[in-house]
Amino acid sequence: MRHLSSHPISTSRRRVIGVLAAGLLCTAGVAVPAAAQSPVPPPAAGAQAANGLALTPPMGFNNWNSTHCRADFNESMVKGIADIFVEKGLKDAGYEYVNLDDCWAKPERDADGKLQPDPVRFPDGIKAVADYVHAKGLKLGIYTSAGTRTCDSVGLPGALGHEFSDAQQFADWGVDYLKYDNCNNQGVDAKERYTTMRDALAATGRPIVYSICEWGENKPWEWAAGLGNLWRTTGDINDSWGSMLSIMKQNLPLAPAAGPGHWNDPDMLEVGNGGMTDTEYRTHFSMWSVMAAPLLIGADLRRATPETFDILSNEEVIAVDQDPLGKQGVVLSSDGGRWVVAKEMGDGSRAVALFNETGEAQRISTTAGAAGLPKASAYTVRDLWEHITRNTAGGLSATVPAHGTVLLRVAADSDATTHPPAVELAVAGSPLVEAGRTAPLTTSVTDLGRTSAVRVSAALTGPSGWRVKAGSATTATVLPTGRALTTRWQVTPPAGTAAGTYDLTLTAQYRSPAGERVRSSVLFRAHVVVAPPAGGGQLSDLPQLSASNGYGPVEKDTSNGESAAGDGKPLTIGGQVYAKGLGVHADSTVEYYAGGACSTVTAQVGVDDEKGDKGSVAFEIWADGTKAASTGVLTNAMAAQPLSADVSGARVVRLVVTDGGDGVDSDHADWADLRITC
Template sequence: MSTGRRRRPAHRWVLAASLALCTTTFALPANSAEPAPAPPAADGLALTPPMGFNNWNSTHCAEDFNEKLVRDIADIFVSHGLKEAGYTYVNLDDCWALPDRAPNGDLVPDPVRFPHGIKAVADYVHAKGLKFGIYSSAGTKTCHPDGFPGALGHEQRDANLFASWGVDYLKYDNCNNQGVNAVERYTKMRDALKATGRPIVFSICEWGVNKPWEWGKGVGHLWRTTIDISDSWASMLSILKQNMVRADHAGPGHWNDPDMLEVGNGGMTDTEYRTHFSLWSMMAAPLLIGADLRKVTPETFEILGNKDVIAVDQDPLGVQGRPIRSAGGLHVFVKPLAGGDKAVALFNENDTPARIDTTAAEVGLPASAGYKLRDLWAHTDAHTTGAISAVVPAHGTTMYRIGADRHWFQYPPALDAAAEVELSYSGALPVVAPDTPVAYTTTLGNSGGAPVHSVRAKLIAPPTWSVRPTSDVETTALRENERFRTTWEVSAPPGTPPGRYPVSATFEYVNPQTGAPATLTNVAEAVVPEVPHTGTQYLSDVSWLRTTNGWGPVEVDHTNGARAPGDGGPLTLRGVYYAKGLGTHALSSVEYFTGGACSEVRALVGVDDGKTGSVTFEVWADGDRVYDSGTLTVADPARQLVADVTGAKAIRLVATDAGDGIQNDHADWADLTLTC
């Protein structure tokens, strides 16, 4: 927990600063020396990042946060193999106590939530071979608005009580701290925990405000580097970018903590959750499950239980991985592992698939005739002579373990497959308009040291679609470090409903190790758009291709409100109400398909009445900016926008923060029309 849930303006300021990091480019020399692991903590605790569960992300203080939840989670850890995979701690967050201390000064468990007391719950967890954690705050009260007792001024009493209950882990928050120096507050609790004689992992949760990575080692075993995470792609990405630059401060017994996992809570796709889990593991982050495991899908258990990925997080060398290359939303993360292998994550933060390449030399491996390459999500082994390549899906991560292996030739060659549509501009969606042929290319790449024979390419689209090859679909041999490409003409029939459809490249070939037939498939997608009508129409009546928004969702015919859909008010600019339009919030983008058949966008634009932000409105036609309003504030009259979009396949309506952060940047597009 943190004030990120309660002081919204501060949260938004930090989010804006974080989003700005998205454009940053990182690079290290190809063979830069990896940092030597720091010596472990003297007490021998948390020698690898803690793994377990914390209830906050899924329950907050709801009624079902109670001892039954804790017992159920402990049972699930055992029955679903999570204990075996390494998950150890079952931790309580805020709201476990009554609002007032007992007459003797002790904390009192809520008798409704925990009728048998905290020790009984801890005993149940311990009986399962697991460990138990609890929550408090380095202030007079905890972070919940109801204000449960904090530990400031009661450190030794509370530490003694926790030890008597069998607590193994303390998450120590930062609210209501009365301005007392953070180092002093957290050091005092460290000393109190140590005085109990019980080994208790100490988690410093002061949100990175006082740079705990600079002083936390020796005080705590882990420290939060960021504000609270939320179950959204934007939040996860922002926190990733703040934490990934702190690698020098992590090591056995002292870890950077980018907050708990959101995997399984429902706000992201499984692809995004795999990215979340992959990158937290690459960063040697604590893996604390934040989902109610009684309600999650089998896919969630598959992600959380991936032992190949967990082994990267729990590697005893204890080095936090870092990006060796980050540009244009494409990232190569590398984490050195005990024994000399490297973990490599190819991460694509963009909205469309992209090929990401690196090499054994670039990730810091010594020269070798061949390397063993294990795909940590596919759980397959291959060999490469040095190239590492994958077409990574939008918001996806491909993760490998690679190392020199004198028996590399025993594994099949590393192959990568792709199906890619010809894009109208860089970063465009893979649009296939009904009854309009588009060009696709399928590619099979061979990074191994042996040829692959009898290759045949197929492009598989929905059954009613037309698919026709326009080049060879077969080759007798695909040699090492070569790619086999086939071009295709694809069209969707008239009347195809708007939506996203699978389009797959499948390659049949002969495995050179076994001589047996084999296949490799890459599942891509095609976006069928709504085709604009002839004439002039309100864009708020047209289905967009995609949106991003800096605060909550884009609202149709209302201004942007807060985080929930539909919570905006009337569109008003300088006292005038507009029935039609879009309510956005910088940084935002709303994209529509125009198919080369439209000519003009018109609107009245400005900062919504009652807001204090500053915004720039832009219109983009494919990859070209064709309108820029300049900076507008609430003091400016509504600006008439007229943009020529003749011939564009797609248009984007963009609201920027005018360079001063996104606070209160509610950007209205009133009377927004498109002429085709």
């Protein structure tokens, strides 16, 4: 767990990689910040920031996630982003703030103690940039720290001791938003520091949205509603599935603290930066919207793909985030990584996120009643990514792809049956099949609607050359409410098919009672696997079924390194160097195919030496769905620990590293000399 509140930051990298400030504990399947184990009280009456701003979560752009302090963060870039907001329709979709992060200033103040813009980056000055942005109908944000220096490697002038003069300078320049960071704060009490800047901004008379960025270290959800418009609940995000997931889990339990003018802030969006798939980015955007989080684009929009713009400009999802009631979504369930999160909307409807944390397609279900809607004869269900409307008798179910989210807007509606019935497409099992061999698979198409589905057909397709044969009926004349068309299939990949993941698609076609034709499909994954060699061997030499990691990729035979593939060092625990194994970063999961033919997995495990005296983790070995072995919390001060698990009969062996209960900062973990016996 990082402790930045009383120490200067020596490098910008520490700011980028120090992700989780609050510890995680698991309660009933939901990861909860240690600071949030007791119920979070709602803000006291009148605790809302007095400036009357940000009555819905702020939307805009911040350069940090895509540029950091690179030379291309400059006046030209900022103006270009403002242009793109207008040209690409982002302004019309609600994006408003174009925010500068660290590195905009010169290293020293002038003779009068005033901040100075970097003349190379901003030759025309900040006011000229603000004027340009304002002329586009947008607003400008700026950054500084509640310390003597900011967080970048040089340490530019911070605002501690200069709050009133700096705030006035920002107001004179036409700044509309301040991100106030936490570095180099000299140990001054957080609430005191952030209160002083609140007062300084108010004294300018200019409306300036106030973003408190103290990383959740001092539980700002308990006190900051009377100071700022938003407060960071976590450390910095990075562009990885593990980082986004961990931050989401920390922020979800804090729902009672959020509301109009005072928002939980789980950090900026990584959508479009390239470290996640589009499916994962849709989950990121969906869950931030359900959590009523600020939507601050972190991608360089000058280089963004059409898919990135499609995600960021989905106005139906944005409407969930921007709902004026201002409720943050609450977790209804999270068993087995199958999350249901519901958000009450101002019009009485509910936004319901069916989120699949796992690496395989999963059926996730709830009901309209569980989401908080009144009992009704029928409900309308709007899929906010597919942009289709159906009717349901009350059931809400979907097979959700790995790391995906189905985002629904559900309302009680007596006229719902004018829409076609909703159907659920499900797959029993995720096939693990060796090339040239056959795997059984069962699919179902279930009518969830108040009305019947008629002339129903199901089709399963695979990659070119795969043999997919139905072993039972693929059609039904009519499916009344709750009835299913179930089909058994035999799936055979050609001999010689390379090990890896392949897509299969289940498609249903049907008609509503009124004759409207409907087509629905779901994508899921099949794994072509290779049986482990007789006798077994080093697992790092065998193909992985799946892998997820907190920072960077899982590394083979080196430490994690934390960034790009291949950036690790020799695996080293307590000074002992190991030639073989895996280098990971909590939270991490790696799966291997054992095919029921193996007996034991052994390893030497511990925290890698590359992070000095930091890091604490716990290791687990799972055989199919059963935990077969685990360690207690291990720290960098400990030598490598032997770990052995009986995996007899297991088809899949899963290796898990958790954060040890105190957040994932510096949690570099090694599975050294990792062997399987078969």
